[in-house]
Amino acid sequence: MEFTTTALALTGLLIAAWTAAAAWLMIAASAKARQAESSRKAARRMARMIDEAPAIPLLVRTDGRIEGSERLAGWLGLDRMPQYLSELSGGAGKGLSPVQLAGLTDKVRRTQRSAAPFRLAMTPPGSNRSLAMRGNLADPQVSPGGAALIWVFDFSESQTELVKLRNEAARAQEDFAALVGLIEAAPMPMWFRGPDAKLRLVNQAYVRAIGAASADAAVERQLELVEPVDGLTAGQIAAQAAEQNLPIERIVPATIDGQRRSLRVSDLPLGAEGVAGYAVDIEEMEEQARTFRAFRDAQRSMLDQLSIGVAQFDSERKLTYANQPFRRTFGISSGTVSAGTPFDRLLNDARESGKTPEVRDFPAWRAEHLEWFTSGETQEEAWPLPGGTHLRIVAQPMPDGGLVLIAEDRTEQLALSATRDTLLRTRTATFDSLFEALAVVAPDGKLQLWNRSFAGAWGVDPEFLDSHPNAADLLTAIAPNLARAKQVSIIGEVIRAATLDRKETGGRVMMSDGRTLEFAGVPLPDGNGLLTTLDITDSQKAEDALRERAQALEDADAVKTRFLANMSYEFRTPLTSIGGFAELLAAGVAGELSDQGKDYVSAIIDSVGRLTEQVENVLDLSQSEAGLLPITKERMELMPFVTQVVREREQAIVDAGLTLDLRGSAGGKIEADQRQLGRALGHLLDNAIAATPKGGKILVDVGKPKGVARIVVSDNGRGMAKAELARALDGLRENKDGSGLEKRQGLGIPLARQLVEAHGGSLEILSRQGAGTTATILVP
Incomplete structure (x- = not known):
């Protein structure tokens, strides 16, 4: 019983000890667990910090194995981190290139053997990343056995910026060198002045322009290119530009290589540094400007002589020039041209004066024509205007944004074209008819x-x-x-x-x-x-017949000529014999005549004289009509000739109880047959004497105006009606039946006309019944 109690006690103590030990173990385990968890959290934080850090570690062991994060694999362009260093070159544009891998491997081995650190920069193929690698021997606590620790930095942005800065610096240096070289090689003089407005730098063009030995000599002697203007030197003007901090540009003359040239001088303030300047030789530009102005004036003068209207508009669509035909066509005054009237306003004025076509929507039509300035092609239109005027309008855009407007009045051309078409149709119709x-x-x-x-x-x-x-x-x-x-x-x-x-x-x-x-x-x-x-079949037959008839007429004409010659002899010979015997009887050759016999003989002599005159008139008229009248021209005085003819009829004028007024100027001469022309004038005087009653007056006017001799015989006698004058001009005419001659008003006037016309002149007779008759002889 005691044993049992003791055993129980021991057992209880044992159990208590085990319980205490278990409790202590539990407490210790809990503390270690907490410590482990804290370590894991710290490890995770460190891993996260490493992942977020700008540098990623790469551990390379002596056997070539590597340890690194997947982030580093991404930087290298790999899908995952390999196990060995040699596998960092993935090929196909991934990982490092063989050359880069060999260089990295060599550096790592050297560090593993000698513990010497290294630095390396590379850019993986196919990647824009710039990687910097810094390697050293790993701490034994990190990896014992001589491993190499490499820190990989991504300095892409820094590298890009650095490269950019380096490039910019290099480019700036190159630009500065190029600028200096450009300034030295510039064909125009360039210089630089300090804050005191004194020359510090000049280029070779400046040296050549002023004729200096060198640039240093020009700066040392402060040789100025530009002469003083209005009492201000070039340095003073540069000082003004610096004070106002505004560039000053001016055109001044200067002597370069012994020649006066026009220069455009510019002073450019550069802040506190000073003032830069340059001069551009614009002499050729000025000469071209003068030539251009002369050419423009000559061109406009030439355009004023054209029959086609030409107007010029500038880039602002304002009228700058219009020649005379254009102003006349559109009714534009010179003030309108000088005022620079806009194109649209010109169209409005032209519409009000009826110089544009009638359109339904004038604003739209005007806007459409304003587009002529921006059109790249020539525009051509026909403008039918009220009143039948037709204009051909040509708009030519100019490279400077202006416009040349040409207006041609084609009214006359269209009329001529219509006339031409009509003439062509008429010609065709005439051609066919x-x-x-x-x-x-x-x-x-x-x-x-x-x-x-x-x-x-x-x-x-x-x-x-x-x-x-x-x-x-x-x-x-x-x-x-x-x-x-x-x-x-x-x-x-x-x-x-x-x-x-x-x-x-x-x-x-x-x-x-x-x-x-x-x-x-x-x-x-x-x-x-x-x-x-x-x-010509019919005309040929008619020609043969006419030829036969012409031969017959020639034979008849020869017969008529022989007849006239024979009749002249046959008429004049008996009359001459009768007149001669009558004169012998009157002279008493046959014995003394009684008074009655003397009267008979006197009557015979008078009748023979009148018959002789009539026979001569008939023969002369017949010869004149046959073209056989002989005309012998000679140079003679006109006034004495007329006076002689009038004197021959003085007694007849006195017997008729008339007065005669002879007018004219001496000195005129003509080529004429004195006898034949005298007969013509005599017949006219005889008719005037016979037709004028007692107490009447006869006027004879002689002159030679414009080289043509003119003899006017005028009377205030009874005159003749139109029918009587026509009969008097006809003289003798063949009867209608051809059996004989029909007597008219005598042979005097017809013979006078024939005689005057034989001299190449003309006879004009004007008569009015009861007012008298006027006969005018014109002889060249």
Whole structure:
């Protein structure tokens, strides 16, 4: 019983000890668990910090195995981190390149052997990342056994910025060197002044312009390129530019290489550094400007001489010039041009004055025409204006944004065109309606035009002519219709002479049907030749008949000539004999006559004289009408000649109780037959004396105005009516039945007219019944 109690006690103590031990173990385990959890959290924080750190560690053991994060694999372009260093080159654009891997391996081995740190920068192929690697021997606590620890930094942004800065610095240096070289090589003088406005730097162009030995010499001596202007030196003007902090530009003359040149000088302030300057030689520009102004003035002067209106608008669409025809066409004053009227306003004014076409929507039409300035092509329009005027408008856009507007008045041209069309139609109608057969042949021998009579005249098919055959084919078609086929060569020669030789020739052929055709080749002004053909069969027959009749008329004329010569002898010889015997009787050769016998003899002598005069008049009139009147011209004074003819009729004038007034100026001379012209004037005076009652007056006016002799015989007698004057001018006329002569008003006036016309002059007679008669002789 005691044993049991002791055993129980021991057992209880044992159990208590085990319980205490278990409790202590539990408490210790709980503390270790808490410590382990804290370590794990710290490890995770460290791992996270490492993952977020700009540098990632890479542990390389001596056997080549590596330890690294997947993030580093991503930087290297790998899908996962490999186990060995040699596997960092994945190929196909992934991982490191073989060269980079070899370099990294060499560095790692050197560090593992000698514990020497290294630095390495690389960019994996196919990646934009720039990686910096810093390697050293790993701490034994990290990895015992000589492992290498590599810290990999991603310095892509820093590298890009660094590269950019380096490039910019290099580019700035290059730009500065290029700028210095450009300034030195610049063809224009350039310089730099300090804050004191004194020269510090000049280029070679400046040195050459001023004729200095060198740039240093120019700066040392402060040689200025520009002369003082208005008392201000170049340095003072540069100082003003620096004070105002504004660039100053001016045009001044300067002497360069012994020549006066125009320079555009610019001073550019550069803040506290100083003032830069340069000079541009604008002498050629000024010369070109002067030449351009002269050319523009000459061009505008030439445009003023044109018949076509021309106007110029600038880029602001304002009128800058309009020549005289343009101003006249649109009714524009010179003030409108000088005021620079806008294009749209010009259209408005033109519309109000009726110088634009009638349109339904004028604003839209105006806006459409404003687009001419921006159009890249030439615009052309026809403007029919009220009143029948037609304008041709051409708008030519200019490269400077302006516009040249050309207005041509084509009213007359259109009228001429319409007239030309009418003339062409008229020519065609006339061409076809002519009796002649006509054809126009080109210089190459091709038939161009023909009328309807041509085919029938030459016996060719009209459809054949529609094909416009050449001359050779046409002659081939005509040859069978000729009486002698070989004569077709004559037609060919005529065509060739008209088209090529430009000579007018002709010929005549007989057709096989008995017709006679006469043809001629006429060269036309346009280079073509006209072949005209006329059927002269009937005219040939008539010509033969007329030739026979002309021969008969010539024979009759010869008979008439012999008749007049015979009659002149037969009439004058008996009258001369009768007059001579009567004068002998009156002289008492046959014995003393009684008073009654003397009266009879005197009457015979007077009758013989009058009959002799009438016979001479008849013979002279007959000879004049036959063209046989002899005219012997000689130089004579006009006034003495007329005076002599008047003196011969002085007694008749006195016996008739008339007065005569002779007027004229001496000195005029003419070429005339004194006897024949005197007879003509005498007949007119005799008619005036006979027609004027007692107490009347006769006026004779003599003159030679404009080289033509004029003799006027005027009276205030009874005058003649129109019918009487016509009968007096006719003289003798053959009866209607041809049996004899019909007596008219005498032979004086007709003979006088014939005698005057034989001298190449004319006789004009004006008479009014009861007012008198005026006869005017005009002799050249």
